[in-house]
Amino acid sequence: xxxxxxxxxxxxxxxxxxxxxxxxxxxxxxxxxxxxxxxxxxxxxxxxxxxxxxxxxxxxxxxxxxxxxxxxxxxxxxxxxxxxxxxxxxxxxxxxxxxxxxxxxxxxxxxxxxxxxxxxxxxxxxxxxxxxxxxxxxxxxxxxxxxxxxxxxxxxxxxxxxxxxxxxxxxxxxxxxxxxxxxxxxxxxxxxxxxxxxxxxxxxxxxxxxxxxxxxxx
Amino acid sequence: xxxxxxxxxxxxxxxxxxxxxxxxxxxxxxxxxxxxxxxxxxxxxxxxxxxxxxxxxxxxxxxxxxxxxxxxxxxxxxxxxxxxxxxxxxxxxxxxxxxxxxxxxxxxxxxxxxxxxxxxxxxxxxxxxxxxxxxxxxxxxxxxxxxxxxxxxxxxxxxxxxxxxxxxxxxxxxxxxxxxxxxxxxxx
Numbered sequence: 001x002x003x004x005x006x007x008x009x010x011x012x013x014x015x016x017x018x019x020x021x022x023x024x025x026x027x028x029x030x031x032x033x034x035x036x037x038x039x040x041x042x043x044x045x046x047x048x049x050x051x052x053x054x055x056x057x058x059x060x061x062x063x064x065x066x067x068x069x070x071x072x073x074x075x076x077x078x079x080x081x082x083x084x085x086x087x088x089x090x091x092x093x094x095x096x097x098x099x100x101x102x103x104x105x106x107x108x109x110x111x112x113x114x115x116x117x118x119x120x121x122x123x124x125x126x127x128x129x130x131x132x133x134x135x136x137x138x139x140x141x142x143x144x145x146x147x148x149x150x151x152x153x154x155x156x157x158x159x160x161x162x163x164x165x166x167x168x169x170x171x172x173x174x175x176x177x178x179x180x181x182x183x184x185x186x187x188x189x190x191x192x193x194x195x196x197x198x199x200x201x202x203x204x205x206x207x208x209x210x211x212x213x214x215x216x217x218x
Numbered sequence: 219x220x221x222x223x224x225x226x227x228x229x230x231x232x233x234x235x236x237x238x239x240x241x242x243x244x245x246x247x248x249x250x251x252x253x254x255x256x257x258x259x260x261x262x263x264x265x266x267x268x269x270x271x272x273x274x275x276x277x278x279x280x281x282x283x284x285x286x287x288x289x290x291x292x293x294x295x296x297x298x299x300x301x302x303x304x305x306x307x308x309x310x311x312x313x314x315x316x317x318x319x320x321x322x323x324x325x326x327x328x329x330x331x332x333x334x335x336x337x338x339x340x341x342x343x344x345x346x347x348x349x350x351x352x353x354x355x356x357x358x359x360x361x362x363x364x365x366x367x368x369x370x371x372x373x374x375x376x377x378x379x380x381x382x383x384x385x386x387x388x389x390x391x392x393x394x395x396x397x398x399x400x401x402x403x404x405x406x
Contacts, residue, residue, distance in 0.1 A: 008394050009372060009387045016366045017303040021311065042292070043398055043405060048303065048366050049296030050347040053225065055367075057253030058260055061270055065248050068274050068281075069241065077282045078275050 002034050004172035010153075011037065015044035021125040022132035022197035026153040026173065028096040029195060033171035093157055097195065105136070105158060105193050116141035130199045137161065137192045142185035150200030152176045154184070159192035161185055223250045225344035228294035236284035247294075248277055255302055261367040262306055272309060276302050293344035306369070343404055350400040358393040361386055 006014070006027055013019050014027040031037045071077070093101035100122050101108065110118035116138035124132040129150075134157075137143070153175055160169040163182040168174055176182065186192035223231075228250065234243035252273050259269035279301050287297055351359060364375045372390075376383040398405060 007387075008391045012365060012390055012394060013372065015303075016369070017307045018365065018369055018371055039405070043401075044394070045300055046293070046296045046343055046347055047351070047362065047394070047397060048299040049293055050344055050351055051363060051366050052251075052254055052258060052299045052302070053295040053344060053348055054351070055254040055257050058256040058269075060252045060256050060273060064252060064270065064274060065245060068248065068277050069245075071274075071278060072241075072281055077278050 002171040005037055006173055011040055012044055020130050022130045026155050026195055026197050029094045030155050030173045032094040132197050135194050135196050137186035139186050139189050142183050145183040147181035148178050153197045155195040157193045159190045160188055161192045162187040225293050225341035229289045229341045232287050232294045236287050262369045276305050289340055293340040295344055350397050354393055358389045361389045362393050
């Protein structure tokens, strides 16, 4: 049962194609676990369609149609980035994450950050300040208390955590910004695995976190 | 002058392209969508020559993918909007895209049980949405358009309109809520 969904604003940004890749990945992963949000996305896309339908036309060059028909004749048609995604094998992660998680979470090359806390940086949007990573917390382990300079999206993939904002289980997504300070803790007997996307470094609230900052590399 | 098109006639044209590779139908679709897609890319910040090229590429993608179009799941404008949005993302980011093409719409689960004639359903949704958008307060339409066409983040929209970001977000929420409520009988 998914209780925490992306906000309408976040979902509309996703639908409009305005999210940075990591955030888009998190929303797409949530949607692949949540049929309600797949519906909301389809509705948003219909709004995009209606806006396109009533859009003020702009002038197109006179021979554009001829050029396009000529390219159809030659069979020289464009591909797109959606064409080459093939899925095989059984992954523990939702489809959009499958290329990073080919099998079980246990089989990933986790790196230890602190006792009971592991992570993997995913190679997404690496040229920007954004960080896209999987975090794994052992039962009862909490991250250092922190707040945010930018936005943070957390999607629970396995297990659950609790923090000042509530309890988050598989498929739940948490959106936080500069106004939120929290300390998520894995709250059941199993590890909690999350996808976490941030667009700016975190701010740690205490000395331990500040010392860990370079290691976290947030 | 190109003939008047309705969401229903556009669906029929797109199906004719998908099923029969009908070039006359494609030419009609081109006449309707090319000038709108051109505006879409221009408003998104593309230079004229780039926008022109992107329009052509988009319509080639439409030709290539038309067999996948299912008029019971999405109207023609919605389907082409998704292709154009993805094309814009692909063009300006080298990186892989994580919005899967039309997958959300092609998901059988997403298609609510259509009432009556299936093929009329998605086109009807578009017609009703089109009318419902006309009924929205102009400020709400403005933020929708800035968000969908101009590729702007909410904070960029806020500074462009000189409004607090909370106002931009609440206008988007209100607009989305009203549009969904207005289509409640078909969107459940």
